[in-house]
Amino acid sequence: MSMILLIEQVLNGLQFGVMLFLMAAGLTLIFGVMGLINLAHGSLYMVGAFAAAAVAGWTGSFALALVAALAAAAAAGALIELLVIRRLYDRDHLDQVLATFALILIFSEGTRWLFGSFPLFLDVPAALAGPIMLPGGILYPLYRLVIIGVGLLVAAGVFWLIAKTRIGIQIRAGEADREMIAALGIDISRLYTMVFALGAALAGLAGALVGAIQSVQVGMGEPVLILAFVVIVIGGIGSIKGALVGSILVGLTDTLGGVLLPPLFGTFMQASSATSVGSAVASMSIYILMVGVLLFKPSGLFGGK
Amino acid sequence: DGGKVKVGMITTLSGGGAGLGIDVRDGFVLAAKGNENLELVIEDDQRKPDVAVQLTDKLIQSEKVDVLTGIIWSNLAMAVVPAATAQGKFYLSPNAGPSALAGKGCSPLYFNVAWQNDAFYEAGGLWASENGIEKVFLMAPNYPAGTDGMTGFKRTFKGEVVGEVYTKLGQTDYAAEIAQIRASDADTVYFFLPGGMGISFMKQFAGSGVDKNVMGPAFSFDQGILGAIGDAALGVKNTSHWSKDIDNAANKKFVADFQAEYGRLPSLYAAQGYDTALLLQSAMGKADVADAAAFQAALEEADFASVRGDFAFAPNHHPIQDIYMREVIKEGDVVTNKIVGVASSDHQDVYGADCKM
Amino acid sequence: MSLLELKGITASYGPSQALFGVDLALEAGEVCALMGRNGMGKSTTIKVICRMLKQSAGTVQFNGRDLGPLPSYKAAQAGLGLVPEGRRCFGPLTVYENLIAAARPGAWDFERVCALFPRLGERVDQIAASLSGGEQQMLAIGRALMTNPTLLMLDEATEGLAPVVRQEIWAAVATLKRESGLALLVVDKSLAELRHVADRAVILERGTSVWSGRMDVLDAAVADQYLGV
Amino acid sequence: MTRETLLNIVLFAILPATALVAFALDEPFIITLATKAAILALAGVGLNIALGLGGLVSLGHAAFFGLGGYAMGILASHAQSYTPLMETPFLIEGTKSMLVIWGVAIVTSALAALAIGALSLRTTGVYFIMITLAFGQMLYYFAISWPAYGGEDGLSIYVRNEFPGLNTLDPIQFFAIAFGILAIVLFGAGRLAKARFGLALSAARQNAERVETVGLTPFRLRLVAFVISGAVTGLAGALFADLNRFVSPTMFSWHTSGEIMVFVILGGVGRLFGPVAGAALYILLEHTLGGLSEFWHVYLGLLLLLVVLFARGGLIGTIAGREVAHD
């Protein structure tokens, strides 16, 4: 493989990593910081994408579509929190698992009910379509660069919110001892609703942005859910920096694994089985990465405890 | 002459792949409309093999159906077909034709009304060889349907395969693969990525500015999917045994009726469901399902007006039919397919030789 | 009108009843000692006051306001400060974050708390969970002070503190009472210390207030009967 | 007799009663459903040993379920095609004997649980959830892309395996086998929970530090629990494969892990009969709602949601109340 291709693949890996962070950002808030196991995160991602596709279809405006995605996902998030999650804070984590599992069913089939069984159309806006030339002669889709930009912005924003603001401190205090922070005069319930809605909005934003270059369909949130959990766990729960580093590690591993492993296996195996075995190992690579990281750092790269 | 027939349809009606199942069902129901001798029981397999097997048992044991049909996916077919035929029931496949069931695992009671899995790929390879395509880059998910498909293509393709990539099943980001495609000296990308994977790939491929021909089997460019890909799919060549512009009376009626009934364009799955019901009814007119041998013979005749044109069964009960080459075009606002030629006429699968029945 | 007034409070944890009738009154600027042996209901009474636990009967009035329908955070905003039993510092947060998490403006601020507990000042960036037991206790007190309450409730706030620090805290309590007019409800095991600072006392026995009155009239016989000293 | 004991007796009787009524009414499919419930309950009982007693939230139990299934699939497919499984260094033949298959399924999944557990148990909490998920996913992707045994298409076994003295193809007889195993395992799991091991294991879930200071090693307790748990779930996998006469990588997918976990939570975590109640209810819902509408998952979701919100501690918790500490 040529050097320039390798560099391009590394760039792809980084790009995919940042995209993963964007998809995981909402979950970082809800799960990483608030400590809530929200399996329905992928559904909120899907809600964002569908809202965007619907509005883009009506109005033809991508900007309006993004607004719709944010609004719809935030509203869905707030609703979930008020109706369901709120009653589960003082319960076992497992109850949250079951409840949000139920929410996945409702959201997925509800969406299909509303929008039908076929994938929707959502495309990148014309202004951002097409590739641009990077230094070094690499043609790179502009839209992907935009995603990197937004992803990094979101990372910085979330980091600032959690680490530097009093709201962030209060949320983390609430995660440590809800009853106590309330007894000190903080309306933690309202705060949690807001943060949950914010996390949902981020998921929706990611759904819309990423949906434009992927397929907007029922069930699109599921792989995202698992990837997002993998990313957060590798980085260490509660750490925004960890989530970003985790995303990039996963992005690089997945991309480079897929690119490099099949030829690598080809050096000592028959060509035909090498592609298949190599690809099989490549599909496992992020899980292998996660196991590796957790064996050496049982609470993730930047996990406190 | 035939009495009543009870048909059990197990298909995917919920979850991600529901669109295909719904089309098969709608096509079937459309063709069977008004036939009082045909009683239909429909069940949702949720795309889970174990559920499909259990539903098979249910339909056979509790509902006492005579004929089963409906399965969309190869892996579900592998589970259901043996279970159904082992219990002495007919199975008519409206989609999915795994090689195992065409060869060694064939059964007198099993009829495939769609295609053997390799058909579109083999036809694609033939067409590519005959139309000046020299260097292809192959891509498919790393699972049997994917690897088998690429093997099918290579079986008939005479040019050079310059790259071959098997991606993770369910992958949604193809930046790395597109970079590999760009770097290769292929003139054509031939790929099979079902459902959302294909949509993602096509959109990203279009945005990457890579300028190469794209080809594939119809599955990634069927009507239900084209709407989601949009203009990015224009110009793509894909092989199919059906297209809405096939010029015969049966097809014209089907397309018109389907649109009138459901308010959308039919897909190839709908066409297959429709043909399945036509085949079944043709046999019902000739034999009583209780007389298995006679009913089997009636089915083997395939005496119905297929929307695909000429249709016959090979000895292994798999179709002999033309496979067309289609191109994605735009008709007004609608992105759709147009036939550009026949890729393989009277196509027949290669596994029949292993079929002993 | 009293600052805090509890009348006929009963309360249960699920099926098991812990309070069977607690009466308590506290005037502004006063220090009241809540006493009783282990398991008699002191902490439960405090939980009822700050709405961590809802009473099943009786009323809690604070500043002329019925706390009954209020959620815990509103009661706190009304001016209740709590140093809970067992400290309950926010483990993963730093000392600084613990202190400012729920701070409200007023006489007590970060500098003043650090002046009261210099050990905390030296450890602003340490994670609370890794503090020594006594340091955590100081943090819990500091955290409550930072909310600038009108009534501060100390539930075993000197547990695990070194004698010198304990003396400092009692001195601080005396100062608080004298200078800022803060009212305090104190649970502590040391009768000797309480005698110094408390104006009045309430004694609980099996979930009922069995004795209440001015501290100076609490005689040795009563103390021996209910507190075993 | 406590309410829970009474409830347990009812739950225990529910499956055979259903099967017998269905047998009398000649509804073999209902028997099949009861069998499915019994087998999935068995998988849940396995998970519950790790999850309920040990607090080990494993989202990778599909690994053991799938290994059990493939133990059946591989052995039976070789027997079916009369090809030996292995010729060197020594000959291993396929088999159609359930007893042998169960043995292999138990041993394989126990060994896998030993390896996975030994690595995973270094982590705790959500990290444990995710690392077990990772192992499950690795096996899933391996199974999908490994062509020898069908890859994603799976393996069909045309005839159910044999059990001495019984006709396993007869639904009611196969039910008897599955339910018999469930009964034995329930009895064993009940004893285990109350035995020395159970006391220590459950204490390690509540407070590991406490267990260490009395001189016991939480890691060892958990590993043993994980192995037992994996073995039981593996056995359930072998039975499940036999029920369907079919195995496929879906058995390895995280949905399967999730579903087994849903049975446990739905019924009541840590309750002996929780998985039985959970699996029975889930399957009942799945098969009654399925006919209602194309969008029946919405109803299923709503019902599950109602159960979580209003039935604390799962079904058993709601009906029987807070757990009574055992005597």
Add this chain to the structure above:
Amino acid sequence: MTDPLLKLSHLNKSFGALKATDDVSLTLMPGEIHALIGPNGAGKSTLIKQIAGGLRSDSGTVEFAGRDVTALGTVPRARAGLGRTFQISSLAMEYTVLQNTVLGALGHDGGVMRFFRPVMKDRRLVDRGMAALERVGLTDQAAKRTADLSHGQRRLLEVAVALTLEPKVFLMDEPMAGLGASGSKRLTGFLDALRVQAPILLVEHDMDAVFALADRISVLVYGRVIATGTADEIKRDPTVREAYLGAEDAA
């Protein structure tokens, strides 16, 4: 002279720049109560953790009953006979009070890999657990869930669990904390009698108890032992008074 049962030599432990344990050497003789006092954050609990095995020392050795246990973890040290109570109660909260002590008895007995016989029907273990509860006065609470105990009652249960282990040495981190005056008095009497069974290394801020019980007192300040002596010697030591006792000796 008899040999010490527990002997610490030159133990060190740092957290980053902070020296929590600074060259500590201590002994515990059979039959004695050796109190360890010192300001908050002086490193007492840290030292207890180092002895019990929960925390690795940077350097130095711990000898127990003539054997070097420095390299061992918590579990083998507990099995060897080091019984510890925690400063902040550490119990199995869902269990009944009795189950907690039975767990202790089980730890002492070993043989945990038994899967069949109900443990709560094991007379030997249950009797031992009940006996421990009786000694601390929690018999009435035996069937209560530990989570339902009041704070002070949990403190007593801590001690009871340590008793079931029949350790050769007790390491007690502030057992009096949270006990009311009467409770402290009772526990003081109890510990006094306990020392014949096994010597106690006692960390405590309750000076009444310390002065009443301790044969020897060591004072730890900033991780260093600054003084060791009898109660009277310590009371008179001006540095100790300034650093720790304050006006306490008035008592």
